[in-house]
Amino acid sequence: MRHCIALLGGSFDPVHNAHLALAGHAVKLLGPEELRILPAGNPWQKGGLVASGADRVAMLRLAFAHQPVPVVIDEREVHRNDASYTVDTLRELRDELGPEVSLVFVIGADQLLKLDTWHRWQDLFGLTHILAVSRPGFDITALPSAVARELQRRQASAAQLRESPCGLMLLALNLAIDVSATGIRDALAHGQRPLRDLPEPVLDFIEQHHLYGT
Numbered sequence: 001m002r003h004c005i006a007l008l009g010g011s012f013d014p015v016h017n018a019h020l021a022l023a024g025h026a027v028k029l030l031g032p033e034e035l036r037i038l039p040a041g042n043p044w045q046k047g048g049l050v051a052s053g054a055d056r057v058a059m060l061r062l063a064f065a066h067q068p069v070p071v072v073i074d075e076r077e078v079h080r081n082d083a084s085y086t087v088d089t090l091r092e093l094r095d096e097l098g099p100e101v102s103l104v105f106v107i108g109a110d111q112l113l114k115l116d117t118w119h120r121w122q123d124l125f126g127l128t129h130i131l132a133v134s135r136p137g138f139d140i141t142a143l144p145s146a147v148a149r150e151l152q153r154r155q156a157s158a159a160q161l162r163e164s165p166c167g168l169m170l171l172a173l174n175l176a177i178d179v180s181a182t183g184i185r186d187a188l189a190h191g192q193r194p195l196r197d198l199p200e201p202v203l204d205f206i207e208q209h210h211l212y213g214t
């Protein structure tokens with residue numbers, strides 16, 4: 001059977017329960033041999049990060065401590081100075097892991113809606129599959145036509161993603177978790193303890209290190 005790695009990139013500022021649900025959904029669908037988490041160092045489309053790379057990595061280690069598959073927290077983007085372009089990361093991973101491994105980059109639907117704005121987005125398909133998972137309010141008719149065209153051309157089953165190295169897309173519509181890092185940062189800054197939205201060890205870490213205005 002082909003080796004399959006599910007990749008979850010993100011700002012993780014902070015990591016929260018929807019990230020865990022997203023990863024869990026990918027693991028359930030694909031049954032990968034590894035789950036690799038890629039915290040961004042410089043997410044160029046966002047206004048900027050609040051917590052440091054080291055703190056975001058520490059929170060990811062706490063959040064993903066107990067998973068049914070081996071987890072790697074891959075810090076390469078945190079240590080890179082330039083913009084965190086996923087295509088650069090995927091090129092490095094391909095060089096390291098070889099042409100045969102199935103790589104599946106997992107994204108939430110908000111990123112699918114702007115996939116055509118990613119750096120060299122058409123090159124992604126020669127490097128990875130894409131598994132996009134819905135978020136509350138996701139409206140498939142709002143997909144940019146170029147993204148909708150790729151989705152139509154490349155749509156495949158989880159088994160097909162597992163059994164080929166790259167080039168396919170899968171849209172999973174059965175997740176609707178209304179949690180965002182923005183909402184959590186706002187709640188913390190207002191003195192709330194959003195324990196329903198993130199794992200308790202992560203919340204403890206945030207409070208111990210006085211992150212996000214705590």
Ligand SMILES: Nc1ncnc2c1ncn2[C@@H]1O[C@H](COP(=O)(O)OP(=O)(O)OP(=O)(O)O)[C@@H](O)[C@H]1O
Nearest residue numbers: 010011012018107108111134135177179180181182
């Ligand atoms: N509630 C959610 N449901 C599905 N996917 C999600 C959800 N929250 C985040 N994701 C996905 O997880 C990945 C990393 O997201 P990110 O770290 O930017 O979290 P976020 O909550 O979207 O952050 P922010 O509120 O700061 O924009 C992205 O692909 C994003 O689409």
Ligand SMILES: O=C(O)c1ccc[n+]([C@@H]2O[C@H](COP(=O)([O-])O)[C@@H](O)[C@H]2O)c1
Nearest residue numbers: 009010011040043084085086087118119
């Ligand atoms: O490569 C790009 O141009 C690009 C543009 C936007 C987002 N991404 C990646 O998508 C993942 C989720 O991003 P975000 O901003 O939702 O945390 C993360 O790995 C980002 O580096 C990548």
